[in-house]
Amino acid sequence: MNKKNLRNFLFTNTFFIVLFLGILMVISLFISSNILFKNIYDSTIQNSVHSISELYNENMKYFEYFSSKYQDIVSEILDELYKNYINNIPFSSNLTIENFRKIGIFKNVDYYIINKNGIIIETSYDKDLGLNLANRVPNYWKKLNEELNKNNKYIEGISYEIKTNNPRIYGYLRMEDGNIFEIGILIDERAIPNFPKTVSSLNLNFIKSIYTYNISFIPYSFEFPLLDEEDKNIFNSLEISKGEIKTYTLRENSNGKESYVYIKWVPDKVNNKEFNFTVLTKISIDLSSIVILKNSIIFIFIVLIFFVIFSLALYLNYMTNRIEKPIMKLINNIESGKVDADAETNILEIDTLIKYYSHLVNTLVEKLKEEERDYLELKEKLQMIEKEKDLLYEMALKDDLTKLFNKKGSVQIIQKLVLNKESFSVIYLDIDNYNNILEKLGQNEANDAILSLVEIMKTIFRDRDFIFRVDENEFLILLRFVNLSIAQKILKRFVDALKKFNITSDKPYKISVSYGIIEYKGQNIEDLYNEARNKMEMMKMKKLELLKKLSDVNAEEN
Known part of the structure; x- marks a missing residue:
């Protein structure tokens, strides 16, 4: 059997193990840095695509608004220009626009005659003369013919001119000879x-x-x-x-x-x-x-790792010498038969020390096990106390029915947001007909109405926002990081969702709400509540006045 000396055990083997671990650390560093870089890379792409998608689709709401708003006007211009064309009245873009001066976003209008093959054969816009739509935009040419086959007239939404990318609204009319009469209205891109x-x-x-x-x-x-x-x-x-x-x-x-x-x-x-x-x-x-940052970090870590390995090699050599010398001296004394009374290194003393140490360790192990059992019992008791404390705290801050924070909880959360200097807006919301539901349908249906309203709010308001139930039929919604203008848009989505619920739901009740909305501008919390609640009360009073007027009108008619 090959035996290794003490230096091999303490220094050589340990050094190679440390060197191996250092190489593993370098490899791990390369892998982890590349994974991190890949995550940043993928996240950057996903966030960019998502942000652009949101921007494009959000702006289409404005396109739909302007397209719908001016569709009838475009139809009137189309009819007028076509009438002038068949009556051989000279085309005048300025005169046509002047007749519709009330439409402030219109800048110019042009007409086009497109034959059955999709070629522009006549136009007031010379740049497009001879343009073949069937070849340039075949899908759109097919779609246009489908629409004109359904109805001889077609007004499309706002689009962009192919050659100049100027925003335009196009209108089309099927002529008696099968050709298509088209108008293109140039829109002020600032509008x-x-x-x-x-x-x-x-x-x-x-x-x-x-x-x-x-x-x-x-x-x-x-x-x-x-x-x-x-x-x-x-x-x-x-x-x-x-x-x-x-x-x-x-x-x-x-x-x-x-x-x-x-x-x-x-x-x-x-x-x-x-x-x-x-x-x-x-x-x-x-x-x-x-x-560059990744490569710099990798280089710095590699230098540090090898510096640590070198330092550890020096330290291992030093410690090996400190341990090896007295043991070798003891071995030499044993081999030579020398007895050093002062050193007390004879075999009997070593055996006695080993036995004493073994007994001491066993005693300590038993003592540690006993203390560990006591520690675990104490830990379990403390954990039970903490759980009971957390449960009582949650019961004090949350509503039993909806599991939402109550008014006390809302005060603590708003105080924290104010300390963090966050911007936010609040909506104070009241169920107008809650007492009516309670009286006519009972407590179960009233609770169901509360839960239905909470579900609607959770689908509309964002995860980072807070919903509080501050009274039996009153709620406070806190919209984080939004001003009053954005908060009103979010509130509109909620109102639309509530209307949809009242129309489509088969519940035996409809939910009517009043609300007040304000933006936090340094008020104290009590004033914040009062201002929002006062606005809600004003809306409720206006509803009651309107109902009274309608009731009086109905009474007079009867």
Whole structure:
């Protein structure tokens, strides 16, 4: 049997183990840093795509609003220009716009005659003369003919002109000879949210630039660079995302510091209104700072790891010498038969020390086990006391029915937000007909009405917001990080959801609410409650006055 000396056990073996662990740490550092980098990279892409998707779809509400608002006016202009055309009255864009001067967002109008093959054969806008819509936008040409087959007239939503990307509203009318009479009304781009142009100002982490183009690869802003053939091929092969952006293509540079995300987006229907334009989005992501930081951290950690290994080798050598010398001296004394009375290193003393140490250890182990049992029992008692304390505290701050914080809990939370200097708005909400439900349908249905309202609020208000039940039929909603304007929009979504519930629900009751909404501007908590509640009371009084007037009118008619 090969025997190893003490130095091999204490120094050599330990050194190689430490060296092996150091190499493992370096490998782990490489893997973990790459995983972290990949998570940041994926998160950056997902957040960017999500933010752009939200921006695009949120702005489509304004497009739908303007399209619906001016649809009848566009139809009137279409009829007037077509009448002038068939009566051979010379076309005048300025005169037509002057007749509709009340529409402040209209700047100019042009007409087009499109033959059955999709070619513009006559127009007041010379740049589009001869343009073949069937070849340029085949899907839209097919859709247009389908709409005109249903109805000889079709007014589409706001879109963008193919060549210039100017916002326009187009109207179409099937002529007796089968051709199509089209008008295109130029819209003042300052009057609508031109999000394909302004999306480049979106401030996102690690985003170097955001450029947008139409389906013909024309930039939405003259400041955006033109696409090269590789970009065009990527967009041509990319699947369209309608409404919410779900698909995109990623292209990475060989240096790993810069990547590009490609999105082909078309708007979804908004209130059954269709919109005909495409936004090709190219996002440039610059992670060079993260790559440099990652490489710097890896280099620093590698240097530190090897410095620790070197320092540990020196320390191991020093400790080995300190342990090895007296033991070797003892061995030499034993081998040589020398007896050093002062050293007290004879075998009998060593054996006695081992026996004493063994007895001492066994005694200590039993003592530690006994103390451990006592400690565990004490720990269990303390845990039970803490659980009972937490339960009593929660019962004092929460409502039994809804499990929402009560008024006392709301005061503590608002105090914490005020100390953190957070901005927020509050809505004080009261169920108008709660007592009526309670009297006619009983306590169970009244409780059900409370729970139904709470469920509606939870679906509308965000997870970071708070809902408090401050009285039997009164609630306080705290909207964090929003001003009064945004809070009113959120409140409108809640009111719409409540209306939908009252229409679609088969419950034996309808829920009517009054509310008051204010923004926190340094008031003390009591004033905050009172101001919001006073606004709610004012709304309730207006409802009662309106009901009284309606009752008086009905009484007079009878």
